[in-house]
Structure formats: structure tokens, C-alpha cells
Amino acid sequence: MDPKPARKLIIAIDGPAGAGKSTIASRLARKLGYVNLESGAMYRALALKAIEPLAAIVFCWTARMFPFASATAM
Numbered sequence: 058m059d060p061k062p063a064r065k066l067i068i069a070i071d072g073p074a075g076a077g078k079s080t081i082a083s084r085l086a087r088k089l090g091y092v093n094l095e096s097g098a099m100y101r102a103l104a105l106k107a108i109e110p111l112a113a114i115v116f117c118w119t120a121r122m123f124p125f126a127s128a129t130a131m
Contacts, residue, residue, distance in 0.1 A: 066091075103129060 068085065070078045079095065086093035103126055 068082075068091075070082050072078050079097075082095075083093050085091070106129060107125065
């Protein structure tokens, strides 16, 4: 009989700006031995890349954003 695979737990924290979500998330991840994925930082980095003058990208959000994001290393 195969052992049951370990469950992967995903925790999402929502709230207004300045509420301490990142602080709580990083402390909780450290305490539980989890990885803290700061999605807000990733979105901001992607937005910055999209508006950089050297990027010279004009795109439709729905049709071209996924390939643009997929080609970005973070």
C-alpha cells in the first residue's frame, strides 16, 4: 500500500494596505517552516518591467500579459 502524500497547505492573508499582512505572513511562514511567497512584490516587479521605457511593450492585458509574465524571471 502506498503511503498518503503529505498535504500541501496554502495560507492566504487578506486585508487593507498597512495592516501588517507581510509581517504576519513572514513570521507565520518562519514558525511553520513554510515558504513565504510575496505575491504583491511580484506583481509590482512585473508592473515596473511593463512600464520601463526599454521594454517598449504595448499589450492587451488579456491576450499578452501571460506570455509577458511567463518570460519574466523573479
